[in-house]
Each structure stands twice: as structure tokens, then as C-alpha cells.
Amino acid sequence: MLANNNQGVIRRMARRSLASSRRRTVIMGLAVALSAFMLFSVFTVGITWFHMYHLQNIRLAGGDFDAVMYGMTEEQREKCEENPDIDRIGIAAVAGSVLSTDYDNTVNVGCIWADDVYWNDIMAPARTQVKGSYPQEENEVMLTQGALETCGFEDMGLGIGDTFRALWQDGQGNQMEREFKISGIWEGYGSQNEFYVSKAFYDQCGYQLSEVASGRYFMTFHRNFWTQEEQTAFIDSMDLEKQQNIFFSVEAGYSIPIVLGLAGIALVTCLCACLLIYNILYLSVAGNVRYYGLLQTIGMTGRQIRALMGRQSVLVGGVGIAAGLLLGTGVSFFLIPSIVRFLGVRAKEAGPIEISFHPAVFLLTILLTGATVWIGSRKPVKLAVCVSPIEAAGYRPVYGGKSVRKTGKGGLLWRLALQQLTKDKRKTAVIILSLAAGFSVFLCLVTMIQSQGPRTYVSNFMDQDMEIENETMARADNRQWKDILGGDFLERLSDTEGVARVNPVLAAQITVPWEPDFADMWMREFYDMWMYIPYEDDLQEYKEHPENFGSFLVGITESDLDYLTDFVDAEIDREDFLAGKTCVLYRNSLELTDADVMGKTVTCGEYPVEGLAGEADAVLNEEALGNTCSFEIAGLTDESYFTGPMLGCPPVVIVSEQAVREFTDRYYVSKAAVQYKESYDEETESAVLSLMDASPDAKDFSYTSRIREAETVKSAQGNMMEVGIGVAAVLAFIGILNYINTVIGNIQSRKRELAALESIGMTDRQMRRMLVMEGLLVAAGSLLLVGTLGLGVTYVIYQSMNYMGADFYVPLWPVAGMAVFAVFICVLVPLACGRALMRGGSIVERIRAVE
Incomplete structure (x- = not known):
């Protein structure tokens, strides 16, 4: 048999088929264009976000290392x-x-x-x-x-x-x-x-x-x-x-979890694109089954049908990919920055919204979109090839399930809506999954963006808005110390409008006399860790003049004790601690465990004013040490907040503030944690700063502020948050388009069924109510998937990138807005499609329609 080169015929048929079915061709082209657009936008804006993330870490660390x-x-x-x-x-x-x-x-x-x-x-x-x-x-x-x-x-x-x-x-x-x-x-x-x-x-x-x-x-x-x-x-x-x-650094230490998290987002994005293309091609082929069957009656083989459909896919895919790349370029480089500026979310310090670009994005988008078109078209092509001419002549969509159904309970319209969704479970799954995938990505990105916000980066220790320190206590000469935070200032600070609570931290200088059980063990470990001379070189001086080795007795409030217990592995008896019987020691990076010190006793001697110590030469100077007290050690902590202004060789001993007051009257308020009634309250902060500026010791205050730290982080982040918003907006928009496209195709394929319902008495109002109920069921199924599987995936990705250790929580208002919007779209789209369908001719014309 002589070979017959019919490729030219197939090419002409492909072009004519596409031209004669302009409506379907446009829909297929839009599907490919939207997929390419989605992938290009996600990659481009995602790379921009990653660059901003890298820049943020450089700025926060003070360098690129x-x-x-x-x-x-x-x-x-x-x-x-x-x-x-x-x-x-x-x-x-x-x-x-x-x-x-x-x-x-x-x-x-x-x-x-x-x-x-x-x-x-x-x-x-x-x-x-x-x-x-x-x-x-x-x-x-x-x-x-x-x-x-x-x-x-x-x-x-x-x-x-x-x-x-x-x-x-x-x-x-x-x-x-x-x-x-x-x-x-x-x-x-x-x-x-x-x-x-x-x-x-x-x-x-x-x-x-x-x-x-x-x-x-x-x-x-x-x-x-x-x-x-x-x-x-x-x-x-x-x-x-x-x-x-x-x-x-953050990026080196957490690089793999971060990249895996971003890869997970990209994978879900590709899934959305595949669903979109598969949906369109499947519906298109299902509507053309008679056409492909008739082609076989005139001698076209299955291989030629594959070539015909492949040629159509290449033509539509090529045009769609090109259009998607152009659209993605416009959105990524022009529309997203404009939208972000219009919303007013760009900080003045962030500068212009700059979209990063890499040539590989074009190639990657083309390859992934082409692969998605191929994967999405395999099942429709198989359907077109396998149908016989006889089957095609009388083809009607056949759904799974029983052909005879019992009369159900409940409203008729609800049963019809539910029956419609269960007739073709695969199609329903695609509809629900396509919408859930888009909103799951939105949920994931919104949660990640919220976790990367300035307020997550700043210190949230003890929920304090400001920490004020007494800088005079940093002076080596304790005779120059002043209690600038005590007395009247603390009262005026507490009475300031907008201040909810002030937690002072008391500090009294002490020394820890040598004894063989605890003090000797601690000092040996301290010298081994921090000193460049052997402990034995200073041992005799420490025994005879412990006042030359100073430290601090730190007194904390009862509310501070609640936070301290979170930083101590051992169980602290609250009553004993507040009564001044037990204490906690600051570990100071020593290789000591709670088991090494718990149950031991630490003795504290009142430290003399500079110039009074060192007068005795050979024996312990009891007069210089003054009064002493002892505490049972309840555990160790690594939290540096509960320390004095300076670290000495002996341990910092943390007790209740009442224990400090009873031990000595030479104590100072070394720092004070201020909590506002409303977090990040600018007016209250201004009032507190004015109070410090009005003090005669204004230059001796130092402070850290959550508001100022958040401003620094926001400046360091630049437009990273805005780019993240752009990514989330693009993906949410694509998810909605995917759903709209699917529903349009679904209702198009049900023309005859809906016309038949009208013919037996269903009114326009009942038709609309049924379509609304179908939309509500789809919305419920999609939100259920988002709230279970989507939330689970979000949690896994969040924790893989959560190097800040922030608590996982779902942003309430964005997610609530997403849920309301999802319900609105699920209701509005079927209504709009049904209304357009009812205008498409009389009932008889729609029943007689073949396609």
C-alpha cells in the first residue's frame, strides 16, 4: 500500500475546525492564556517577593552573610x-x-x-x-x-x-x-x-x-x-x-524548609492550571463527540484524529501561551504595582514597587503550560478516539448512578440541586477542587504574609509595648548610680493616660561568698567558659575578698513570674518563690543543668558602696559584705531579660521583688516594662516619651519600643508585603476564573436538561433558586476542603518556613472576606449563566438542540 501524506489536509481541517467553532476556540485559548498568565505572574511576583525577603534579612542582620x-x-x-x-x-x-x-x-x-x-x-x-x-x-x-x-x-x-x-x-x-x-x-x-x-x-x-x-x-x-x-x-x-x-543566618539555616514551602505553593498553582485546561478541553471534546464520530465514518483513523486534535492544541496553545505571557507581563510589571499603590498599602520608606524578572521565567512558563496542555488533553483525546460512529450519532452525556431513584425527603429544589452534583461525581469533584485549590493558595499566602509582618518580627516579650532602662547602672562606679526610674517617676508613668500596666525590675548589687558546695562549682564552670586565666589564679582572692566579685539580686513582680516560668524547665513552687524561699539563676551560657543546681543553696551578701570593700586582707570581710541571706535554687533560665544591668562572675539571682525589699534598702529599679491599654498606641507612646524628656535625667534613660521596632522592620522589608499581596490577589483571581469557566461549561452541557425541567412546569424563579442552591452546595464543599485539607497544607508550609517561632493563627478578616466572597461568586455565576441560557431560544429550540 502506498503511503498517503495527509498532514496538509489535517492542518487545514484543524484551522477550519477552530475557525468554525470560534466560540469554543476562544474559550480554549482563554483557558491556556489564563494558565500561562497565572504561572508567569506567580513566578515573576514570587521571585520579586523572594528577592525582597532576601533584602529584608540583609537589612535586619546588617549585612549579607x-x-x-x-x-x-x-x-x-x-x-x-x-x-x-x-x-x-x-x-x-x-x-x-x-x-x-x-x-x-x-x-x-x-x-x-x-x-x-x-x-x-x-x-x-x-x-x-x-x-x-x-x-x-x-x-x-x-x-x-x-x-x-x-x-x-x-x-x-x-x-x-x-x-x-x-x-x-x-x-x-x-x-x-x-x-x-x-x-x-x-x-x-x-x-x-x-x-x-x-x-x-x-x-x-x-x-x-x-x-x-x-x-x-x-x-x-x-x-x-x-x-x-x-x-x-x-x-x-x-x-x-x-x-x-x-x-x-535565617536563609542559610532555614533555606531548605523555605524553598520546600515555596515549591508547595508553586505545585498547587500548577494544579490549578491543569484543572483549568483539563476542564475546558474535556467539555469541548464532549460537545464535539458527534463531530469526531462522523469523521470516522468517512475514513479518518484514530491516529489521524489524534493528529487533528494535537494540531488544534498546538495552535490554540501557542496563541494562548503568547497571550498569557503578554498579559502576565502587563499585570506583573504594571497592574500589581498600580493596584498596591491605589490601595495605599505601600509604606513611604519602601520606595517604588519593583518587579524582579528572570529570562528563565519565560522558558519555565512555556514548558509548564505546554506540559499542562498535554496532560489536560490526554483524557479528552482518548474520549474522541474511542467513540464509535454509531455511538457518536446518538451521543448524549451519560452520568453514573442509578437510573431509577426513590422519592427523597426534603425540599424538591434542594434534592434536584444535590442530585445534579452527584450525577457526575468526577465533574463535581473538578469544580469543587478547582475553587478550593485557588482559595487554599490564597489562605496559605495570606497566612504567610501575616506571619512575615513587622509585628511578628518585633519583640513580643511579656506583651510589653516599651522597655525603659536605667543607664546610670551601667557605670562601673556604683556611687554614680541613680534611681531615676523609682519613686515619683514610676508613679507618674503608671498614671499616664493609656498605660495599662508597669512592671518594674528591681536590682541590688550583691556578692556570693565562696563555699565548696555551690559557689565553687559555679565559679569553676564560669572561668572555664568565659575567662582566659585559670580559676586557681583567682581562687584565693575570691575566698578572702568575695566583694571583689560582684553580681546582682534581681526582684521581679508576680506577673513577671508567670513569664519567667515559661523559660525555666523545672517546676517552680509559686508560693515559695513569692515568699522569698527559692530563686532562679541566670545560666549565662554555662554548661550546667537544672539537676546540677536544684536543691542547692546560694548565699547573697549585700555589696558595699565603691571604696568600702577590700580593707581586710587575710579573712572574709564580714563588715564589707554587710547582711546576708540564702535562697534555695529552683532552676536555671536563659532569658536575659531577668538579669541585672551587668553580668559578673557569680550568678545573677532572681527572686521576688518583696525578697529584694526585705534584704536591702539599697536597690534600684533597673528597668520597667510598660504595657499599653491598646497595643501600638502612638498617643500613649508619645505621652511616655514626653514624660522621660521632661525628667532632669532624660539623657540617662534608654528604651526599646515595639512601635519603633515595627517601623524599622517595615522599612527593612521594603515592598515585600505588597508583592505578597499581589501574589495572593492573582491566585485568588485565577481560582475564581477557573470556577467561572467550569460552571459555564457545566451549564452549557445541561441545556437540554434544564429546558426539559422548564417544559414540565419549573418556573424561572424555581430555576434560579435551584441554581443558587447548587452554588451554595459547591461553596460549602469548597470551603470544607479549604478548612480541612487546605488548612492542613497551610499549616505544614507555615511551620516549614516559621523560623521566627511565631504562633500559627489564621488571619480572621481576610479569611472571612474570602469565605463571603466565595459564597457570593458560587451563587452569582450560576445565576448569570442560567439567565443567559434562558435567553438562548424557546424551550422547544433548546430541547431539539444537539449541542
Whole structure:
């Protein structure tokens, strides 16, 4: 038999078939275009969100790095330089601190030396402006306007080239007056209260880079993904000393869970696209079954039908993909930024909405959309090929289920609506699944966006809105301490309009006399962890003069005890703690467990005022120690909030505030946690700040504020939240279009059935009510899926990306709005389609219609 090349005929038939069925062709093209549009928009806006997420982490960390190591020996440095995974290492080393100036005697600004890699490469992305140059001479400094204000120079107008004097303390504790010259001023993100100094300055500061207290080694890696096992292996390979530690950044430490979470969102997106294309093609083929059967009667083979439908899919798919890419480009680059600005959600600090783009997005969109068209068309093509000419001639849609049904209970319209949904369970499943998939992605993204909001990042400890500290207690000479937070100020703070509660933290300086059971064990562990000299070198001095080793007795309120118990593994007897019988110790990173200290007794001696101690030479100076008291140790905590202004060698002893008051009258309010009646209340915050400014000791206050922290995070995030809103809006819109398209096709295929119902007496009103009930049932099924399976997937993805440890919760108003909108769409679309159907001719014409 001679081969007959009929490809030209098939091509012409494909074009003519598409042209003759313009309506169906347009619907198929729109399906492909919407799928390409959805994928392109999600990838483009998703990449933008990921870039903003990366930028946010850089700004919050103050630099672009993957891990930081505290202290590094020469051997460890050689290992890092030889490690092929490490791209670069930058150094930022502590070089002492500025304690005071002529304009503020409670400055406490750190001095940092940064090498070229850290300053020029790692830190550069977190800076927004640099004037001048990095210090080269010993007395030069690079600083921020914030650091100048901290030093009390805000009204002096200091600039590049100006000098100022300050009291500086080196690594050995020596203090000296120094003159600094401003070589540059920078602005940006990260810590602002620091002086960046030259290498010449660092060389005479008394620190070594190998010391944990000074050296900070910031590393970036070639690889972007690190498993927990790989991180642990890298840390083990460095042979860390007891004091050293390595911390991975958010992206390096949680890179794989974050990427898996984003991949899950992309997978659901592709599922939505596949459902959309499958729906359209299936309905199109089902409506053309007679046509394909008749083609077989004139000799067309199954292979030729496959080629014909394949040619149609290529033509429609090519045009649809091109249209989808153009539409996606317009939406991603123009519409989303315009919508976001119109909604007014862009912060002034965020700058313009910039959409990131990568050429691979075009290729990936084309490949995924093409694959989706192929997958979605396999079943319809099989249906067209398998139908015989005889079956096609009398083809009517056949639904599963019983042909004879018993009379049911309940309203007739409800039974008809439910029967319609159960006749073709596969089609109903597709309808419900397509809508549920879109809204599940919306639920997931809204929850993720809410979790990434500024208010999640800021400290929420004890639900406090502001924490005020007494900076005078940071001075080494305790004779210069002042109780600026106590007495009248605390009362006025509590009486301020809008303030709900003030929790003061009392601090009294103490010493812990040597004894062999607990104190000796603690000091040995402390020296092993933090000191560079053997414990035996200071043991005799500690035995004879414990007053030379100071610490703090910290008193907390009863409400603070509720929070403290969350940070102690052991069970605390509330009554004994409040009665002053037991205490909790701050662990201070020592390798001690609750079992090592529980049940032991710690003795506290009242610390003398500076200058009264050290007069006895050979024996314990009872007069210098003053009165003593003992507490049974109930456990250990790592929460640094419950500590004094400074950390000494002996432990910080945390007790009830009443125990501190009974022990000594030389106590101070070291800090106070302020909670507002309404969180993030700007007016209350302004009133509290005015109260501090009006105090004669205004310069001696320092504070942290949730409002200010949220503003910093919001500025660091840029337009990340707005881009996330764009992603959620696009996916929700596509899910709705998917549902609309499915319902239109479903009602189109039921023309004859609905006309038959009209012919036996169903009124227009009853028809509309039945369609509304069908929509409500679809909405109920979709929301049930969203509330179960969708919520479960959201929880898994949320927890995989929840490196902040924020509690999982579903945003109420966005989700409630989504549910109401889903019900509205499910009701409105069938109504609109049914109304258009009733205008499509008389009942007889619709019953006689073949398609």
C-alpha cells in the first residue's frame, strides 16, 4: 500500500475546525492564556517577593552573610580559607567602647574595626548612604547620625572633619580620654550605635581576634541550601573551643524548609492550571463527540484524529501561551504595582514597587503550560478516539448512578440541586477542587504574609509595648548610680493616660561568698567558659575578698513570674518563690543543668558602696559584705531579660521583688516594662516619651519600643508585603476564573436538561433558586476542603518556613472576606449563566438542540 501524506489536509481541517467553532476556540485559548498568565505572574511576583525577603534579612542582620563565628584561631582560619564551600570571610572586631562624653555620661557606644571584606562586601547591601571614607588613622571614626545623638551631639552639627572628645574603655578595662575625628558618616540598617575605627586603633585596644569577646567572623557560602545535618557537620569540623560558637543566618539555616514551602505553593498553582485546561478541553471534546464520530465514518483513523486534535492544541496553545505571557507581563510589571499603590498599602520608606524578572521565567512558563496542555488533553483525546460512529450519532452525556431513584425527603429544589452534583461525581469533584485549590493558595499566602509582618518580627516579650532602662547602672562606679526610674517617676508613668500596666525590675548589687558546695562549682564552670586565666589564679582572692566579685539580686513582680516560668524547665513552687524561699539563676551560657543546681543553696551578701570593700586582707570581710541571706535554687533560665544591668562572675539571682525589699534598702529599679491599654498606641507612646524628656535625667534613660521596632522592620522589608499581596490577589483571581469557566461549561452541557425541567412546569424563579442552591452546595464543599485539607497544607508550609517561632493563627478578616466572597461568586455565576441560557431560544429550540 502506498503511503498517503495527509498532514496538509489535517492542518487545514484543524484551522477550519477552530475557525468554525470560534466560540469554543476562544474559550480554549482563554483557558491556556489564563494558565500561562497565572504561572508567569506567580513566578515573576514570587521571585520579586523572594528577592525582597532576601533584602529584608540583609537589612535586619546588617549585612549579607550566611554564618557568623565568635572568635577564630589561626588553625580555624586556615580551615575556612581552604574550605571550598566558603566564598568569603569578613571580620568585624570589638575594639572597646565609648562610655561618656561631655554632653552625656551614659553613652555606652561600641567601637568596631571592620576589614575590607566586611565593610565593602558584606555590610554594603545594608547601607543606603556613605559620605567620607573609612578610617585609616588611629583617631578617625566612621559613624551614623544616630551614634552622634546617642553621644549627646545632636545639636552641635558635627560633620566630616570635626573632632570630639570621649571617655573610652579598652579590652583590659582601662579608661582614658580620647579625641576622635569624624572621617565619614553612613546611614542604613543594622546597629546604629557603633563607631567604626581603623586597624591602627584596634591594634592598641587590648583585644585579640581569637577572643570570643572581640572577633566576629562573617562567612558567606557558595551553596544556598544547607540541611541541619550539614550545618552540624560544618560546626563539628571547626573544632570549636568551649567559648566559641557558630550561628547560621535565617536563609542559610532555614533555606531548605523555605524553598520546600515555596515549591508547595508553586505545585498547587500548577494544579490549578491543569484543572483549568483539563476542564475546558474535556467539555469541548464532549460537545464535539458527534463531530469526531462522523469523521470516522468517512475514513479518518484514530491516529489521524489524534493528529487533528494535537494540531488544534498546538495552535490554540501557542496563541494562548503568547497571550498569557503578554498579559502576565502587563499585570506583573504594571497592574500589581498600580493596584498596591491605589490601595495605599505601600509604606513611604519602601520606595517604588519593583518587579524582579528572570529570562528563565519565560522558558519555565512555556514548558509548564505546554506540559499542562498535554496532560489536560490526554483524557479528552482518548474520549474522541474511542467513540464509535454509531455511538457518536446518538451521543448524549451519560452520568453514573442509578437510573431509577426513590422519592427523597426534603425540599424538591434542594434534592434536584444535590442530585445534579452527584450525577457526575468526577465533574463535581473538578469544580469543587478547582475553587478550593485557588482559595487554599490564597489562605496559605495570606497566612504567610501575616506571619512575615513587622509585628511578628518585633519583640513580643511579656506583651510589653516599651522597655525603659536605667543607664546610670551601667557605670562601673556604683556611687554614680541613680534611681531615676523609682519613686515619683514610676508613679507618674503608671498614671499616664493609656498605660495599662508597669512592671518594674528591681536590682541590688550583691556578692556570693565562696563555699565548696555551690559557689565553687559555679565559679569553676564560669572561668572555664568565659575567662582566659585559670580559676586557681583567682581562687584565693575570691575566698578572702568575695566583694571583689560582684553580681546582682534581681526582684521581679508576680506577673513577671508567670513569664519567667515559661523559660525555666523545672517546676517552680509559686508560693515559695513569692515568699522569698527559692530563686532562679541566670545560666549565662554555662554548661550546667537544672539537676546540677536544684536543691542547692546560694548565699547573697549585700555589696558595699565603691571604696568600702577590700580593707581586710587575710579573712572574709564580714563588715564589707554587710547582711546576708540564702535562697534555695529552683532552676536555671536563659532569658536575659531577668538579669541585672551587668553580668559578673557569680550568678545573677532572681527572686521576688518583696525578697529584694526585705534584704536591702539599697536597690534600684533597673528597668520597667510598660504595657499599653491598646497595643501600638502612638498617643500613649508619645505621652511616655514626653514624660522621660521632661525628667532632669532624660539623657540617662534608654528604651526599646515595639512601635519603633515595627517601623524599622517595615522599612527593612521594603515592598515585600505588597508583592505578597499581589501574589495572593492573582491566585485568588485565577481560582475564581477557573470556577467561572467550569460552571459555564457545566451549564452549557445541561441545556437540554434544564429546558426539559422548564417544559414540565419549573418556573424561572424555581430555576434560579435551584441554581443558587447548587452554588451554595459547591461553596460549602469548597470551603470544607479549604478548612480541612487546605488548612492542613497551610499549616505544614507555615511551620516549614516559621523560623521566627511565631504562633500559627489564621488571619480572621481576610479569611472571612474570602469565605463571603466565595459564597457570593458560587451563587452569582450560576445565576448569570442560567439567565443567559434562558435567553438562548424557546424551550422547544433548546430541547431539539444537539449541542
